[in-house]
Amino acid sequence: MQISKEQISNHNEQFFASHQNKLNFTFSEVENAEAIIQKIMQFSIAIPSWALGTGSTRFGRFPGGGEPRNLEEKIEDVGLLRALDKTSNAISLHIPWDTPTNPAEIKTLAAQHGLAFDAVNSNTFQDQADQKYSYKFGSLQNVNKAIRKQAVDHNIDVIKHGINLGSKSLTVWLSDGSCFPGQLNFKKAFENTLESLQEIYAALPDDWKLLVEYKAFEPNFYSMTIGDWGQSLLFANKLGKKAYTLVDLGHHLPNANIEQIVSLLMMEGKLGGFHFNDSKYGDDDLTVGSIKPYQLFLIFNELTQGIQANNPPFEKGSNFGWMIDASHNIKDPLEDLLQSVEAIQIAYAQSLLVDTIALENARENNDVAQAQEILQRAYRTDVRALVAEARLRTECALSPIQLFRNLKVRENLVNVRGSKTFATGL
Amino acid sequence: MQISKEQISNHNEQFFASHQNKLNFTFSEVENAEAIIQKIMQFSIAIPSWALGTGSTRFGRFPGGGEPRNLEEKIEDVGLLRALDKTSNAISLHIPWDTPTNPAEIKTLAAQHGLAFDAVNSNTFQDQADQKYSYKFGSLQNVNKAIRKQAVDHNIDVIKHGINLGSKSLTVWLSDGSCFPGQLNFKKAFENTLESLQEIYAALPDDWKLLVEYKAFEPNFYSMTIGDWGQSLLFANKLGKKAYTLVDLGHHLPNANIEQIVSLLMMEGKLGGFHFNDSKYGDDDLTVGSIKPYQLFLIFNELTQGIQANNPPFEKGSNFGWMIDASHNIKDPLEDLLQSVEAIQIAYAQSLLVDTIALENARENNDVAQAQEILQRAYRTDVRALVAEARLRTECALSPIQLFRNLKVRENLVNVRGSKTFATGL
Amino acid sequence: MQISKEQISNHNEQFFASHQNKLNFTFSEVENAEAIIQKIMQFSIAIPSWALGTGSTRFGRFPGGGEPRNLEEKIEDVGLLRALDKTSNAISLHIPWDTPTNPAEIKTLAAQHGLAFDAVNSNTFQDQADQKYSYKFGSLQNVNKAIRKQAVDHNIDVIKHGINLGSKSLTVWLSDGSCFPGQLNFKKAFENTLESLQEIYAALPDDWKLLVEYKAFEPNFYSMTIGDWGQSLLFANKLGKKAYTLVDLGHHLPNANIEQIVSLLMMEGKLGGFHFNDSKYGDDDLTVGSIKPYQLFLIFNELTQGIQANNPPFEKGSNFGWMIDASHNIKDPLEDLLQSVEAIQIAYAQSLLVDTIALENARENNDVAQAQEILQRAYRTDVRALVAEARLRTECALSPIQLFRNLKVRENLVNVRGSKTFATGL
């Protein structure tokens, strides 16, 4: 299914007057409104291939129907998103869930939808049917050299798939760790993991990045071998300049100050990527901005401030690295992604509203109340019209979810694909 | 020091055009704008007497100057707040920090400032110089009947002070608990506490409320004898219909869903009061809305929904029970309170924006994405003009903090009171 | 496979001298050693049918081989445990995972293994193939009366299965709750759940218990409709005297004081059951005593103290209610259960060692250091010889895991059942 420009313009017509009223007001209030619209128009985010189906918890899965049955249909789904927002401009594949058997065709198909290929993701946290060794006790950390080699080889294979598609980075997320005290020699686990990562790094093209993701817990419940930003940074520094840390919002201990971590990683030149989602208790993988939207704004504020001196890391044409990583257990996955994208756009726009000169000035004067006023002034401003205008100018929907529902997109997908489909993923 | 109507109207004049532009737009967008303004105008919150000086942590205190040196100056300070926002309409006293030696005069003074007396607060978590027994091992829970009696008598004494001033409720917050496993027989501690509370309850006038506050930890670090809403509700139910649970936002274990607790307590008819603040790690006592403004909105959403069937519990003329309980370690206490009040007003206004019929409809249809859209539509709306208009109509400042600074209120207070004053409190 | 008495006595022979040396010393040190042995011999715990296979996380499952393929083999597995420890004397079934098609035969089989049937467990957190309505948006809380009825009917059906087998209690654990703010009307969700529970309660035989389990989060990640002990107790009180609260160690917010909850529930006469496991981060379902053994001891200390005035709730012949609820992702499930049982026995024995008179005396004198000394004196005492002696006297193994390995039990099970079996469960 594809959404036509006519469908979009018909939809936009009915909201146009109302939108224009809001936009005019916003322009009268926000000095850099036009600049913000331009930034939003340039903004791009990757959609992971595994976010297009219904997610599950260990207690079960409640499928929703019309899920993509293969990589082609996943690309089609992201194409639908892109048609609605022009921000979901890339797809991030997961091997082996999305192994492209004919990369040239896949690449052409993606191009038809205007999509690039973001980071490729390896999987050594599950066993595959045809696999010689099990990852039950870890992969890159494994005490068994042969198992480590199998995992390294898989990662090298993933890089090759990525090269074929035009990806420029490999994300390594390891579930490696231990469930019980005593199970692991922490030092050896670290050293084995480092050795394995070095072998993968050696196979990385020069213009690629290796993104080392960390996670505090789950699925291992006593220790994780890459458990926090400090450990990830240790690995990245020991690996070399192509290695970076990847931050996933849900992968922290309770109450961690993620925006400070972001700032320090940028200071060290080692922030390589971001997985956006939201959570209340653990790695809940909820819709971006659904639980702690102010935290999201504060993180974007650090990003926006941090990139002023560097090349902008999250605009179109860059090496991407910015992805939504949520799991849609009870919402329509595409609607959930549309909500996530909008939450990110809003946080980004608000961060662009911050009067950074006044903020630095308040900081220099230890004017704490004023610093808070400056941030909250930006955060409390309604920027939805700016975000909508960016969509309008890129021939997208003023109200993506509403159009999605009006066009009965999901019903169409169910008709074509069936109601009992199953997308690969968690 | 007092702020004159002329000073306020001069201030408002310069912002008037800009305000009117925002207000007009908001009226064009928000159907019930006028009703929201009316609600905000009726809204009242109490300021605790101990929030007017610089707070401390166990590591130290950094005083700020111009702090109120006695109860009269505390009333003066709340009077300043009220002049700026007409929402800080009551003061909540803490005995013995604010024992009124001449209640009639104090009452007259408060009335001159337009202030009522909200809940009175007892203190059995510190030892006073003239006290016979120590509360080192608890007060109402103490294994020693004589110590319990001393604490009960103190509470009865606090009630008497409250009667003299026109208060209608007593808030009991106990630090009682234990620091080490084994220290306490939990059952006996509960039973002793219950017996003590029953004696206090017996001395309560018929038209008073007993507000039983709970806290998860600190200053006791192994157990708290009234540690969560479940325990508080047990006490309230065993005491009788004048006893209620009081919720302080900072008094929960990490990640607790406070809005659900609020909803259940309202369902049981036992939500008696609220202490507003914000926090990231524990009972941080930060400015309301400074860390998790969306959570604040969600809580107000439950309150607003819950009070539709009952008498509104937090409007002027009611029995108050709504208080800011923050500690201002590094901000000017009055500026901090102005920020807190505005954060509460904004959250309240946003909750009034929620389309409750559409929300219930979405819930009936398990339309989770739509339910989120409805809440976030309200939350993302900029309601600051409505809040400002409520101030304007009540002869208050369009921009309270700016006026506070322009009038050099703090400098004035320092001139009068000195820079090394010390307000009683933590 | 069955373990013969001869195999056990051969095994015990080699350890006997060493054991006797330890036992003699323990008797010389522990005054009530004989009484403790008796208590351990009377102690019984239930094994849940779903703990006999490899558990999984949402990231995958690493099967171990030789898993029971049906209810008969599950009973066989618990029979093996019982042969080794005479403490795993009951099995707790989960419907529909273990629906007994021929209850009479199942009952006979269990009796042959010396096993009783503990609480039966319903499942409304997953959809079954033949089910009319989905529980995607909850079961007993559902906005749809027909879905609630389906869930109620299932629970009544589970009671019937239980009656056939001789169970005396139904455990209701609900995953009901919400993943996103706005999704649920908390009050209606509570009321619907209450109504549903009342219908189940009405179908409960007079000599049965209804155990209402609570959980703080997962699989719902914003709210749980029975989320903490306060909510569970509200339900239990509204239901009536056959309803009790069930405590699962892993179902709390971080840092919760579970031993205090246990004490208060016993005070209220509403502690109905216990699910033992251990955890570091969330509901990790790790081996009992593997992370926080001192907490386990403190909980048992409350239990032991609490039951002195009542009938002992966890000894043989009682209504059981004490169960291990762990998930064995990376250990052999039977070895894990042997470790869990021993950890529980040790904690129980240590709690029986506490000098309760001296402890109460220290408490009456606020002698906090002494109270700690008394608890830690018991906890630091090595009671393994007493636990082993209880096994010896009941014709069980001095060293169960060692015997399990020496007899190559798992290898035997793999030979019979195959290495690719799959036990129903999570």
Place this chain on the structure above:
Amino acid sequence: MQISKEQISNHNEQFFASHQNKLNFTFSEVENAEAIIQKIMQFSIAIPSWALGTGSTRFGRFPGGGEPRNLEEKIEDVGLLRALDKTSNAISLHIPWDTPTNPAEIKTLAAQHGLAFDAVNSNTFQDQADQKYSYKFGSLQNVNKAIRKQAVDHNIDVIKHGINLGSKSLTVWLSDGSCFPGQLNFKKAFENTLESLQEIYAALPDDWKLLVEYKAFEPNFYSMTIGDWGQSLLFANKLGKKAYTLVDLGHHLPNANIEQIVSLLMMEGKLGGFHFNDSKYGDDDLTVGSIKPYQLFLIFNELTQGIQANNPPFEKGSNFGWMIDASHNIKDPLEDLLQSVEAIQIAYAQSLLVDTIALENARENNDVAQAQEILQRAYRTDVRALVAEARLRTECALSPIQLFRNLKVRENLVNVRGSKTFATGL
């Protein structure tokens, strides 16, 4: 007051037979019993000067009487501890709380008690009366260069005091951070702190260590500028080889795996020191081993394993760096320290019991259940007789707390010093 050898030997006599019985049994069970006793005899730990008085929370302080009124009396107190356990062999001073006005005399006094001087501690988290600038908004991070210089100069001054007394390390714990979003430019705060630390480092003698302590939160409640081990290690690495990370058990986010952090820091050669205490919720500063004794054992297990390849860092004659950092709000401070020392000795002894060869073997075979068995076998062994024997052989008390009480040490101190004394500290 001093405890005589005769008092000790009289005390020991009455317990001797019972002790000998336990010791004999332990020798019969524990192969390396004699080696463990030797290790315990060589073990040394520092007592911080601020732990000798009653601690406080922000809610108040309940003094206990007989507290040391000056540095001389603090040394006397640690001398008492050392007389009882020969493990509390050093004192760690805090400037300005314990500024030695006559270092030569202080040194002599300490030597008379057999005490060395461990790390000296600076204080830039409080303002002193004679101080030019306030640390309200931070010290080493401050935006004001003059304030940073004042803090740097203070640290250099502390080093000088330390040199006079024979200390070999400086511990820098900063409360620097922020309470509100926006307050701090994280990058600048880091860079300012680094610059300040570099200036301090430059003043450090060649044979000294700079110990960089981290803390997750409190007294700053939004961010801490040295907030976790990753940040501390960044600083230590940028500073040079005399700089190390110091771990305080209570300074972590909930559920952090501290033993893994310890292992990684040892791997990096950057573990410089340890502050022992225990906690349930935050930085509760409770008696060591009173809440999570198994965690303490696991940490010691990493230390014991980690130091096999290096020089033992925590034995007598080494550069110390091992300290108890607890706060004794409701226990007698000296009794609390005796309990803490014993808990540490027990954990250390148990770690020496671990069969490391078998453990590594189990790890190489992914025998998780066996690895747990090996650790818990050590942990469940009662090693108190070995610890007591180490005391006996060093002419100390078999039962320190009992002797402390029998000799009425506290009553004696109250008689000499009075019941309303106040020791400097928190």
